[in-house]
Amino acid sequence: MGELKLMKGNEVLAEAAIRCGCDGYFGYPITPQSEVMETLMARQPWNETGMVVLQAESEVASINMVYGGAGAGKKVMTSSSSPGISLMAEGISYIAGSELPCLIVNVQRGGPGLGTIQPSQADYFQAVKGGGHGDYKLIVLAPASVQEMNDFVDLSFELAFKYRNPAMILTDGALGQMMEKVELADFKPRWTDEEIEEKSGSWATTGKPSSRKKNIVTSLEMDSNIMEANNHRFQEKYKKMEEDEVRYELFHCDDADFIIVAYGSSSRICQKSVEIARSKGLKVGLLRPITLFPFPNKIIAELARKAKGFLSVEMSSGQMVEDIKLAVYEAGRNTRVNHFGRTGGIIHTPEEVVEALEDKFSWELNYGVKRSY
Amino acid sequence: MAKVQGAVVVNIEECKGCGLCVVACPHDVLQLNKEVNSKGYHYSYMANPNACVGCAHCGVVCPDTCITVYRAKV
Amino acid sequence: MELKDLIKPENLVYGKTKILEDEPMHYCPGCSHGVVHKLLAELIGEMGLQEKTIGIAPVGCAVFAYKYLDIDWQEAAHGRAPAVATALIRLKPDNFVFTYQGDGDLASIGAAEIMHACNRGENILVIFINNGIYGMTGGQMAPTTIEGMVTSTTPGGRNVDLNGYPMKITNLIAQLPGTSYVTRQAVHTASAARKCKRSIKKAIENVLDKKGTSFVEVVSTCNSGWKMTPVGANTWMEDNMIPYYPLGDLKDSVKGENSSEN
Structure with missing residues (x-):
């Protein structure tokens, strides 16, 4: 330890x-x-x-x-x-x-x-x-x-x-x-x-020995074809990150009807919200993205098969909520995605989150089925 | 008294015909050619080679490093 | 003597240094950049610094400086070369680090970075090309554009009431205790270029001796931007630029010892 x-x-x-x-x-x-x-x-x-x-x-x-x-x-x-x-x-x-x-x-x-x-x-x-x-x-x-x-x-x-x-x-x-x-x-x-070179190749500007070509650190490329190829290489890299580096944590999601999605400070508060909601008989779970890019699209797609709604809880006017909507849309689902959050430096309370969930998903809570947009 | 003879070799294709070497030469050795190189520049050349003493002023002021200078006692 | 007998390796007195690449430079005919690149390349070769050198290229006409010298390079964001160089020399104190910047890059957008790097006395060499104009973007006014000088954004000539005064930034730099050697040179004649080379050499020696920041301004021409012939631009520079930016050493000292002559 x-x-x-x-x-x-x-x-x-x-x-x-x-x-x-x-x-x-x-x-x-x-x-x-x-x-x-x-x-x-x-x-x-x-x-x-x-x-x-x-x-x-x-x-x-x-x-x-x-x-x-x-x-x-x-x-x-x-x-x-x-x-x-x-x-x-x-x-x-x-x-x-x-x-x-x-x-x-x-x-x-x-x-x-x-x-x-x-x-x-x-x-x-x-x-x-x-x-x-x-x-x-x-x-x-x-x-x-x-x-x-x-x-x-x-x-x-x-x-x-x-x-x-x-x-x-x-x-x-x-x-x-x-x-x-x-x-x-x-x-x-x-x-x-030497260790840096061993780990990631010879690209760093360390002073040019006669044994290698000069290394140049630049983002400039005047040839559009090469610049486009660079962009393609970057996109490949980002795709690889999306495949290999997604990190997230699930809390009470197995039987959840509603999934709160929250990261960082907000996710700590939302853990309590899940407990409060469950004590009221609401099956609520929490998805905590650990990597925001790459975003945990796949688990959202999976959760969207059963969930009646997602609530993105962020200390913002609604930003991550757009990525959740995209993930749900990409999965071909019509699960409703809502946002709740306080701004201006105010941190939401666990109770506020539960109230918001009940309010924003009142239709699903009353009728229990998903509705179409 | 030993006389010094110089020679200027211009890399014709790299010369941009700026003419800085022409005015830098204290002995009026260099001129811009009436002919042009493949880029269309009137390249510098030794119009008066016998006057060259190999002082390399032309080479020093050349921004494109297309001048090589030789010198020997004759 | 026949020319063919003269043109032999043993008679060579002036030629291209190995540190300069064969790549033809993209600069306009007669541009001062080429001469300064060459002086730097010669010194890096003569002083055996190739393995130690890391150059920082600016944004401006010299953005492609990294193509022309066979050393490691970083291409910095506009004006930020002194910050990039600061990190390099702090993390790699045994290297030789220099920035190569134009007047827009150094004296306008990068005014804060150059002041603070010089004030901290970073052991770097700064080469400052002052041609009083933005060359790369098409000849706009620079902080160093002299009064009355016509540029594409001062078509009636620089009016100091409207545009402010031409900035003698090298004089400001010389007052900072972090600098050791501050000089203003030119490369428009062979003797000026040879003198400039001696100044850069001294600046490099100071940097290697950890005496503080060394700063070499080169009053330069931009004949395309000035809309003159290369030879005409040199004459105009002598008649108009150099009186406002007089050549010579502004400071020759060691970091912390304030012996600014201005």
Whole structure:
């Protein structure tokens, strides 16, 4: 068993980065995630593992530092919160277009604009649909506990290097600020240039020895045919992720008439909602997507065979709900899909969720059969 | 006193005919040719080869690195 | 002596360095970029730095710089080369890292990144090509466009009341304690180019000695953007650009020792 500690989610992100052999962190302060860099600066990992930590002049600079480090084959990361992630959008697109591995953490706060500093899940579209320009996808992991904040740092790097694609941990201010018991991972040594080459081939800019051709990190291609071929290659990669990397968790779904779909902080509340609903005699289950991209389409299709309705419960005005609808539609089902969520930094209560479920599915609850659109 | 003789070799196909070498030459050795290369540029050539001392000014200012310079005492 | 007797390897005095690729450059005839690329390539070869060098290409005309020098390269987002270089030199302190940026890239969209990288004293070389115009996008006004200069977005000439003043960003850079060697050079004549090469060499040595950021501005021409002949552009540059951007060293020091001469 690893070292047990009581820690904040944001602090754990920092600790997990040091322990998994991260080479560099580049960030800019923004509430509610500033503890990530503060923890790193206090820990001084450069003395311990050689990890570089640098406070950049902006989120724009941070993400381009990540680009530079990732282009040298290093395990590098940044963290920010919603407005800061918007500023990074261009850089993230470049990283995806140049096929570089890295980790970006978004500890979401309410928007749009400067919004609020309270928790939110309103950056779902930005995270899973790209966010920056061009056809690209991030691997998006949504932790629901401080323990998962710890575990997903290493997992993100593993997936990022496996696919040479940026990975994102999409969390929120509640999980970032929350203190929980966490079992920390053991220390892993940082990779050497040789190990990186062994793991993922010779593509990094490390300085050109006479034994190989020069390596170029770029997303630019003026030949449309080659650019289209690049896009096809990216899409193949995303398809492979959809086949192999979907992660989710089911809670009381076996006999469920209604499925709540919720991730991150929201899913923790919805576990309680399931219990309340069941105590009232309603057969409600919970599907918790762990990967938001790739999205768990297949299990939704399967659940749609029996379920009378899906309720997407997000701290947003309804974003993930669209992906659930698509999954149901793709499966050829007409199961009704609804959304419930509070915004502006307000976290819904378990009771509110049950009330919303009863309200939005009153027809199904009264008549017990699916109705057509 | 030993005389120095130089020679300029222009890679005709890579020359873009910008003429910077022509004005850089202190001995009026180079001119742009009336003929053009396959890209349509009036390439540089030694119009006055005997005047060349191989100072390489032409090569240094050439943006396309299409000039090679030789020099020997005669 | 017959030419064929003269043109022999033992008589070679000037030729192409190995670090330069055979790929013909995409630059317009007479463009200063080609000369600066060549100087850098020669120095990387002469100083034995090929295995250590990582270049950062900008967005602008030099976006394809990575095609021309046989070294590892990263192509940065517009203006962000100093941030990219910062991470590289921090993570790989034994490498030689340089950015190659134009005036739009460095002094406009990337003004924050260059200031902060220089202020932190990152041990990188910055090559700054100042031709007072946006070449790649078709000749628009740059922060360094001089007063009265006609561009496609200042068709009546740069009006300082409307467009602000031409920015002497190198002078600002020289005031930052993180920089060690800050100089302004040109490559329009053979002697200027040779002098520029000596400056870049000194800048590289400073970077390798971890003295802080070295910054070499090269006042350059963009004859296509300026709508002049290459030779005419050189003359115009001497008459109009260099008086506003005078050549010479602005600072020769070590990071933290403030000996700015301006």
